[in-house]
Amino acid sequence: MAKAEGETVIKKYANRRLYNTGTSTYVTLEDLAKMVKKGEVFAVQDAKSGEDITHSVLTQIIFEQESKTGNTLLPVSFLRQLISFYGDQMQTVVPTFLEQSMHAFTEQQVQMREQMTRAFGETPLGKNFQAPIQMMEDQVRRNTEMFRQAMQMFAPYSAAPASPAPKKAEARDIDELKEQLRNLQSRLDSLGA
Numbered sequence: 279m280a281k282a283e284g285e286t287v288i289k290k291y292a293n294r295r296l297y298n299t300g301t302s303t304y305v306t307l308e309d310l311a312k313m314v315k316k317g318e319v320f321a322v323q324d325a326k327s328g329e330d331i332t333h334s335v336l337t338q339i340i341f342e343q344e345s346k347t348g349n350t351l352l353p354v355s356f357l358r359q360l361i362s363f364y365g366d367q368m369q370t371v372v373p374t375f376l377e378q379s380m381h382a383f384t385e386q387q388v389q390m391r392e393q394m395t396r397a398f399g400e401t402p403l404g405k406n407f408q409a410p411i412q413m414m415e416d417q418v419r420r421n422t423e424m425f426r427q428a429m430q431m432f433a434p435y436s437a438a439p440a441s442p443a444p445k446k447a448e449a450r451d452i453d454e455l456k457e458q459l460r461n462l463q464s465r466l467d468s469l470g471a
Contacts, residue, residue, distance in 0.1 A: 284319055285319045286299065286300035286318065287299045287320070287321055287323055288310065288321070288322045288335075290331060291326075307338060307342055310322075310339060311343065314336075314339070340352075367459045367463055379424075379428065383421060386417060386420070
């Protein structure tokens with residue numbers, strides 16, 4: 279695997295050790311997590327085969343972060359929904375949707391930080407973000423609305439009926455969504471033929 283411009287190659291050996299070819303040092307998953315947080319771009323290769331295993335190593339970092347801290351980023355309901363998409367027709371759409379959602383979320387966080395700095399300057403109030411609760415609540419509302427609208431894209435013709443049993447309603451909505459996707463796929467297949 280050729281090194282892309284600005285991309286560091288990390289080699290993973292059979293003994294599970296990781297070697298940073300950019301710094302010529304062994305690193306840990308924690309070191310790789312710090313590199314990600316700094317915005318450093320890297321690819322992980324199997325040292326023997328040269329296979330790109332970046333995805334599995336990043337997944338392993340997420341697993342370690344989720345299990346070592348009490349503050350998880352991935353709620354159980356999200357994990358269940360994510361797992362349910364594997365093998366489903368939605369599987370091809372989910373990665374792009376999640377990537378775009380995270381990109382939009384990151385941009386909004388940057389904008390919020392800039393607004394806080396403009397509003398409060400370099401004061402302790404502006405640095406710790408504790409006081410402006412209203413701004414954060416507004417941001418959460420906008421994010422929630424954005425996600426709701428994005429999810430409507432997947433089920434544009436179904437309205438979620440009010441139900442005394444939300445779990446049954448959610449399961450029914452998911453079944454309806456799957457049926458709509460099957461119908462859409464059939465139409466696409468017939469158009470392609």
